[in-house]
Amino acid sequence: MVQYYIGATPDIKIYYTNNERGFYMAEDILNRFKEDQLEAKEIDTGKKLRVGIIGTGWIAEAHVLSYKKMPDVEIVAGADLIPGKAEAFFERYGVPDALCFESHTEMLNSVELDAVSVCTYNSTHAECTIDALNKGVHVMLEKPMCVTLDEAVEIMRAEKKSGKVLSIGFQPRFDPNMKKIKEIVESGVLGKIYYIQTGGGRRRGIPTPYGTSFIEKDKGAIGALGDIGCYSLDMVLNAIGYPKPLTVSGYTSDFFGKRPDYYKNHPEYAEVFGVDDFAAAFVRLEGDIILDFRIAWAMNIDTPGDTIILGTEGGLRIPSTECWNGSVGGAMKIYHDVAGSQVETEIPIIESNIDLFDAKLRSFLDAIKEDGPSPVPSGQIIYNQAIIDGIAKSAAAGREIEIEIPEI
Numbered sequence: 001m002v003q004y005y006i007g008a009t010p011d012i013k014i015y016y017t018n019n020e021r022g023f024y025m026a027e028d029i030l031n032r033f034k035e036d037q038l039e040a041k042e043i044d045t046g047k048k049l050r051v052g053i054i055g056t057g058w059i060a061e062a063h064v065l066s067y068k069k070m071p072d073v074e075i076v077a078g079a080d081l082i083p084g085k086a087e088a089f090f091e092r093y094g095v096p097d098a099l100c101f102e103s104h105t106e107m108l109n110s111v112e113l114d115a116v117s118v119c120t121y122n123s124t125h126a127e128c129t130i131d132a133l134n135k136g137v138h139v140m141l142e143k144p145m146c147v148t149l150d151e152a153v154e155i156m157r158a159e160k161k162s163g164k165v166l167s168i169g170f171q172p173r174f175d176p177n178m179k180k181i182k183e184i185v186e187s188g189v190l191g192k193i194y195y196i197q198t199g200g201g202r203r204r205g206i207p208t209p210y211g212t213s214f215i216e217k218d219k220g221a222i223g224a225l226g227d228i229g230c231y232s233l234d235m236v237l238n239a240i241g242y243p244k245p246l247t248v249s250g251y252t253s254d255f256f257g258k259r260p261d262y263y264k265n266h267p268e269y270a271e272v273f274g275v276d277d278f279a280a281a282f283v284r285l286e287g288d289i290i291l292d293f294r295i296a297w298a299m300n301i302d303t304p305g306d307t308i309i310l311g312t313e314g315g316l317r318i319p320s321t322e323c324w325n326g327s328v329g330g331a332m333k334i335y336h337d338v339a340g341s342q343v344e345t346e347i348p349i350i351e352s353n354i355d356l357f358d359a360k361l362r363s364f365l366d367a368i369k370e371d372g373p374s375p376v377p378s379g380q381i382i383y384n385q386a387i388i389d390g391i392a393k394s395a396a397a398g399r400e401i402e403i404e405i406p407e408i
């Protein structure tokens, strides 16, 4: 199909179909736009923020490596339940002076801290976050926010009482392609949004490369639903302004995780598998919007489909990725009408060298120094958590349920 270029921003080229001419904005103008966007922020290193890390497992590595790059951060302590794990971790990442503890409460009671990263498995997110906030410490909390809606409410109450910054670790938010989805929706080009299909999945991708903390009920607590489902939900809910979820009809299953032959070298993992490896749901959102959701750590298909956002004036297709981790899988497309013709506008992938982890931690540190607001606020993510909780509850009850979020 031949397309016609009709306008541009630095990273979007808009085309008409069925017209043979095209022209591009002069390179130097595009470059000037880029320079404006890349303007660096100066970091005041006068006072170093004293940071601790709770849970020194897999994801803590990304946190420590990013914090080490921040000139206004001193990593002073860490805690892990497993004896010797925090010591070995800080030794490995070149922070040998960090004080190490076997419990987060001991660390919070013994060390003066400005902020902590909560990098524990899902089941201890709530207690570690609440204890830190109650101690007057700012919190960067890894995704998903927690396990249940009740826990999310308690976290928000502690946050409100403390007046400290709480940011939830959704680094895909800092991907310019994700930001573009929100900009497209906010531009009005899609009109009124009424239906969203989202989710993602892996043909085989139960996360056990570093052990079983994701799949054990008392550690991971929720499976694909919480682990990667939260990213799919954030991608679309953030784009449309996080409307309140009202009802949910959910389904979860565990057909792959419980099969010993799934794990080539560790058939015993099937014994400890206690979470979901697939979830699907039909969710009603405030504003008469339907959310059709599916997520899989493992399934007998390559993808459960692209994300689509349907509006009265246009539809947006966001290609899925093979190994769903919350990123845009290819050029997006807007399907709309122009002067009576059905046209497609391609939104090319925005190449960037932004380190998403650095951006996520930097935004948290800046919020602390600037007295808020939180870059990824609990006030939004509680709706993400309410849907996850609603899917689990509806699946257990075998029927649609209403989502009720108490006053915080």
Ligand SMILES: NC(=O)c1ccc[n+]([C@@H]2O[C@H](COP(=O)([O-])OP(=O)(O)OC[C@H]3O[C@@H](n4cnc5c(N)ncnc54)[C@H](O)[C@@H]3O)[C@@H](O)[C@H]2O)c1
Pocket (backbone or CB within 6 Å): 054, 055, 056, 057, 058, 059, 060, 079, 080, 081, 082, 085, 102, 103, 104, 119, 120, 121, 122, 124, 128, 142, 143, 144, 169, 171, 210, 213, 214, 227
């Ligand atoms: N943002 C991302 O890209 C990303 C990627 C992977 C994991 N995660 C999230 O990070 C979290 C941790 O995942 P992981 O893969 O690092 O798990 P992990 O099991 O490797 O590490 C978690 C560590 O926390 C420790 N721990 C648990 N409760 C504790 C407590 N109360 N006090 C001190 N230590 C405690 C455990 O002993 C363990 O060493 C999960 O919630 C996961 O969803 C995020």
